[in-house]
Amino acid sequence: MSPDPNLITRHTGQSRIERNSRALVRIGVSALARFYREREQPILGAGFILLLILAWQSLPAIVSLPRGISLFFTTPVEVVKAFYRLVEANEIQSHVYVSALEFIVGLGLAIAVGFPLGLVMGRSKVIDAMLDPFITAFNATPRLVFLPLLMLWLGIGIWSKITIVFVGAVFPLLINTYEGVKNVDRVLVNVVRSFGANEWQTMKIVVLPNSVPYIVAGLRLAIGRALLGVVVGEFFGASKGLGFMIATAATNYKVDVVFVGVTIFMGLSLILTHLVKMVESRLSRWRLEEAKTF
Secondary structure, three states: OOOOHHHHHHHHHHHHHHHHHHHHHHHHHHHHHHHHHHOHHHHHHHHHHHHHHHHHHHHHHHOOOOHHHHOOOOOHHHHHHHHHHHHHOOOHHHHHHHHHHHHHHHHHHHHHHHHHHHHHHHHOHHHHHHHHHHHHHHHHOOHHHHHHHHHHHHOOOHHHHHHHHHHHHHHHHHHHHHHHHHOOOHHHHHHHHHOOOOHHHHHHHHHHHHHHHHHHHHHHHHHHHHHHHHHHHHHHOOOOOHHHHHHHHHHOOOHHHHHHHHHHHHHHHHHHHHHHHHHHHHHOOOOOHHHHOO
């Protein structure tokens, strides 16, 4: 008895569909695995942040908080609602503008002063000997002690806050740049000079590329110190700004508004740090992968 041709055709078609389906599944799994490997760090970071937010949101439903804490406890949903209310009432825009201006100008001045001064001190023993005692003394002094003097000299306007941001951000960048220049391999410097390179060419070809990790580390520290300077300056003498908004909200027990300001600062710090890492990866493409990671 001969087999039914229709049955054979149907069976062959089903087998082909199953093979194609398995092939598509393998391709999809391989693509997902490759996507995860290429973006493992941001995926893990974002996933952990999301996990913390979910735990924070679920905490009041899981744990019975004491009355004293529950009165001043808030959740991410309430923080989002508070942010929406502030935006809708046009209350937060002016605070963000003032804080952003203080941060950008103060950090920009710190980069404009700290970066070239660190390079010069690292390459010149005379300037290093002249400025090192002052830089060490100022860096070891808490920034907060300068605030009353700056308010007396510059008033409670925006320039006293910009100066606090500058003072906080300039030293990490300057010191890290200085250390990066000092740790450049002398063999590479001598090789370049043996080919007739002048000081500028040596700086461009050897010193700057080898100092990039130190400079980026200093810049990351400077960003954090600059944000801290914005908050501290606005806490103690301001009529506008996110720090002033946080202090006023805390005085009036508006915890959700406090977390709105804190979240904005945290988000800004994450974004800027990520941008700095992107710049570092672009500037360090010439380095071996073994030298980039442990």
